[in-house]
Amino acid sequence: MIPQNLVSIILVVAALVWFSVKQTTWSPVSPDRLFRGPLILGIIGAVMVVSNGQAAAFDATDIALLLLELVAGAVVGAVIGLVAHLRPLSAEGRRSWEARNTRRPGAVEPRFEARNGWLGLTLWLALIAARIGFTFWESSMGGHLAQAGGVILLLLAANRAVRSAVILWRAPRVLSATRA
Structure with missing residues (x-):
């Protein structure tokens, strides 16, 4: 195993573990930091895809499959x-923040504060399982996208960014309903 693949595997596993724990724990939601994680994941994923040279081998099918994913x-x-x-933010959540x-x-x-429960x-684990299945399917079609380790980080970035946007959209409505 080459060091670049090992680094990719470690990054992906670390992200999976971290996000799995975050799913079920209450955490303060700071709007000024909500998109920081997805942005970092997206940048790392894009750099990984481009830096290993696999992006040069992508064709129209690979790009369409990436967009689908x-x-x-x-x-x-x-x-x-x-x-x-x-x-609403609890006293414990305030102290933590x-x-x-x-x-x-x-x-x-x-x-x-929010948690996905x-x-x-x-749902998140089903997405990861679908990504693994997609990898095998795409590989069987001769695609190059499945071998790009950074693609899963791009997938996670898209997932987390949209989740964050929906939570920010919902928050004022939910908070006003809890005060009423």
């Missing part, structure tokens, strides 16, 4: 955002 990730992200549980943001002057304090985790 990203749309699927975005749709699942929207559904996860819709099923996410939202609540303050402890992590003591050195960030001007950081916007979150007004709510077991349904969100199940």
